[in-house]
Amino acid sequence: MRSAAALVLVVSLLWGCGRKGPPLPPLREVPETTTDLTVFQEEQEVVLRWSFPTLTRSGQPLRDVQVVEVWRSEVPPGQERSLEGPQGVELKRQLILSRGRLVARLTGATLEAATQGGALEYREPAPVSPGQTAPLVLYAVRSRASRGPASEFSNVVGWQAVAPPSPPGQLVAQALAEGIALRWQGLEGASFRVERREGGGPWTVVAEDLPAPSFTDTTARQGQSYAFRVRTKWQRASSQPSAEVRVDYADVYPPPVPTNLVCLPEPGRVTLRWDPSPESGVRFKVFRRSAAGVWEHLHRDWSETTFLDPNPPRGELTYAVKAFDPAGNESEAATCTARGGP
Numbered sequence: 001m002r003s004a005a006a007l008v009l010v011v012s013l014l015w016g017c018g019r020k021g022p023p024l025p026p027l028r029e030v031p032e033t034t035t036d037l038t039v040f041q042e043e044q045e046v047v048l049r050w051s052f053p054t055l056t057r058s059g060q061p062l063r064d065v066q067v068v069e070v071w072r073s074e075v076p077p078g079q080e081r082s083l084e085g086p087q088g089v090e091l092k093r094q095l096i097l098s099r100g101r102l103v104a105r106l107t108g109a110t111l112e113a114a115t116q117g118g119a120l121e122y123r124e125p126a127p128v129s130p131g132q133t134a135p136l137v138l139y140a141v142r143s144r145a146s147r148g149p150a151s152e153f154s155n156v157v158g159w160q161a162v163a164p165p166s167p168p169g170q171l172v173a174q175a176l177a178e179g180i181a182l183r184w185q186g187l188e189g190a191s192f193r194v195e196r197r198e199g200g201g202p203w204t205v206v207a208e209d210l211p212a213p214s215f216t217d218t219t220a221r222q223g224q225s226y227a228f229r230v231r232t233k234w235q236r237a238s239s240q241p242s243a244e245v246r247v248d249y250a251d252v253y254p255p256p257v258p259t260n261l262v263c264l265p266e267p268g269r270v271t272l273r274w275d276p277s278p279e280s281g282v283r284f285k286v287f288r289r290s291a292a293g294v295w296e297h298l299h300r301d302w303s304e305t306t307f308l309d310p311n312p313p314r315g316e317l318t319y320a321v322k323a324f325d326p327a328g329n330e331s332e333a334a335t336c337t338a339r340g341g342p
Contacts, residue, residue, distance in 0.1 A: 029060075029145040031055075031065065033153075034141055036050055037049075039236075040236040040238070041236065045123045045125060047121060048123075052119060064146050066107060068105075070102070070105075073137070077135065104122060164238065164239050166187060170185045190232050190234045192207075196226055196227070199224075209233065228246075229243070255325050258322075258331070263338035269309060271306065271307070272308075277323050283323070285324065318337050322334075
């Protein structure tokens with residue numbers, strides 16, 4: 001009797017497994033809350049920047065972001081000081097919730113245009129009127145996926161627009177073996193941003209928050225043409241760019257001398273080893289001299305950083321290695337000594 005009841009139960013379970021239940025509701029994705037919203041001023045624009053949301057609130061990968069919203073609220077005159085200190089964090093949030101208004105919906109092409117690598121950027125005119133103090137403006141952002149509600153509002157940041165500082169003057173550039181050296185005249189106490197353009201490409205930042213009016217760009221490549229310009233940064237506001245300077249960085253400088261060259265004598269042979277060159281495309285010349293004799297070439301175009309001399313003469317030997325680049329510029333020699341013979 002028990003076995004018959006068990007059989008009926010198993011059959012009913014199997015039959016139930018084949019039935020289709022009601023469809024599950026679509027998965028609701030709530031994007032993570034942005035916590036790294038920052039604000040600064042560039043020329044006459046207020047710039048917001050924050051990380052592109054990639055996770056849901058539960059920590060799962062966010063499959064798609066449909067809309068990113070930018071909200072703002074102006075602080076009533078005379079209430080700016082009430083937002084200072086730890087208690088101001090919650091007051092700012094309450095102002096966004098109660099008085100904030102939506103100023104931008106980034107979606108589709110506008111969202112794509114606002115995406116800068118792994119970050120989002122939004123710009124709007126800075127409300128600066130000559131002779132008047134600009135209002136304190138609060139900003140927050142939030143995002144929505146294709147399904148589900150919006151995220152919580154981000155951290156709230158505030159900005160009071162100012163007249164931008166004066167741009168640097170008298171920018172000059174000098175090509176050196178180690179890079180392109182820049183110097184300029186700028187506002188005392190300010191910091192500086194250096195921007196570079198290669199050929200007809202876009203401007204990119206190569207140095208930020210420099211405390212002194214000089215910089216050497218060691219990432220510039222010889223044989224290329226560059227343009228440079230500099231901005232003044234003062235209290236999170238940056239100036240218009242300086243007049244640009246152009247540099248044709250001719251490849252007339254030799255590569256560095258090979259470093260850490262060692263001679264490793266073994267019975268019937270000598271092995272040379274040295275460090276790779278920091279400059280790309282570099283090859284090597286290898287020489288040998290017996291006692292006070294003349295130098296002889298062992299190899300004129302060697303690509304490795306290990307060289308084997310399989311049949312060295314007997315006696316005291318000196319080896320030399322020189323580096324040369326594709327333009328034919330040749331370094332000084334690195335040397336080491338060994339004793340040849342069995």
